[in-house]
Amino acid sequence: IMDEQGADATRWYLFTASQPGESRRFSKNLVTEVVRRFLLTLWNVYSFFVTYARIDQFKPEHIPNNWQPSSELDRWLISELNTLISQVDHYIDNYNPTDAGRRIQEFVERLSNWYVRRSRRRFWKSENDEDKLSAYTTLYTCLLTISKLIAPFTPFVAEEMYGNLISDTNNQEPASVHLTYFPRANESLI
Numbered sequence: 480i481m482d483e484q485g486a487d488a489t490r491w492y493l494f495t496a497s498q499p500g501e502s503r504r505f506s507k508n509l510v511t512e513v514v515r516r517f518l519l520t521l522w523n524v525y526s527f528f529v530t531y532a533r534i535d536q537f538k539p540e541h542i543p544n545n546w547q548p549s550s551e552l553d554r555w556l557i558s559e560l561n562t563l564i565s566q567v568d569h570y571i572d573n574y575n576p577t578d579a580g581r582r583i584q585e586f587v588e589r590l591s592n593w594y595v596r597r598s599r600r601r602f603w604k605s606e607n608d609e610d611k612l613s614a615y616t617t618l619y620t621c622l623l624t625i626s627k628l629i630a631p632f633t634p635f636v637a638e639e640m641y642g643n644l645i646s647d648t649n650n651q652e653p654a655s656v657h658l659t660y661f662p663r664a665n666e667s668l669i
C-alpha cells in the first residue's frame with residue numbers, strides 16, 4: 480500500500496477512518512478511496528490554481544497588506560477558512576485528529592465543488608481586474624493555509640504544496656511548512 484498509494488494516503492486514512500483506539504477496517508481499497516476522495520481533490524484544486532496563476536503571472540507578493548475579499552463568494556470562503564482553522568485547532572488541542580481531518584476534508588470538498596466551480600469564469604477572463612485578483616488571492620490564501628493545516632497529517636503532500644506556493648515569493652516565509660506557525664483564525668472574518 481505504501482508503494483502504490485504512499486505514506487500520506489495511508490496516514491490520512493488512519494487518522495480519519497475512526498477515532499484513535501477504536502477498531503477499524505484496513506485494506507488497499509479503503510486507502511485508494513481516501514486518495515480519490517481527498518488527496519486527488521485537493522491536488523486538482525492546487526493544480527488548477529498553479530496552472531492559471533502561472534498563465535496570469537499572479538505573484539503573492541503583490542497582495543496588498545490590507546487585502547479584503549471583494550466578492551461575496553470570496554468572503555464566504557474566507558469565513559469558512561477561518562472557521563476551519565478554529566475548529567481544527569480545537570480538535571488537535573483535544574487530541575481529536577479524526578474530527579480535525581474530517582473537517583479539513585469537508586472544507587476541501589466545498590473548496591472544489593462550490594468555490595472553484597463557481598469561480599472558474601473569474602480565473603478565465605482575459606482582463607486582470609480587482610475581481611480576478613481577489614479570486615486568486617482567496618484561493619492562494621486557502622491553499623497555503625490548508626498546506627499548514629494538513630502538515631501534521633500528510634507531511635509530504637503539505638511540504639510539496641507549500642514549497643511550490645511560496646517558491647516565487649520574495650517575503651520571509653520559512654523554507655518548510657514544518658517550520659511555520661500553525662494557522663490562527665481571524666475571528667473578524669467569520
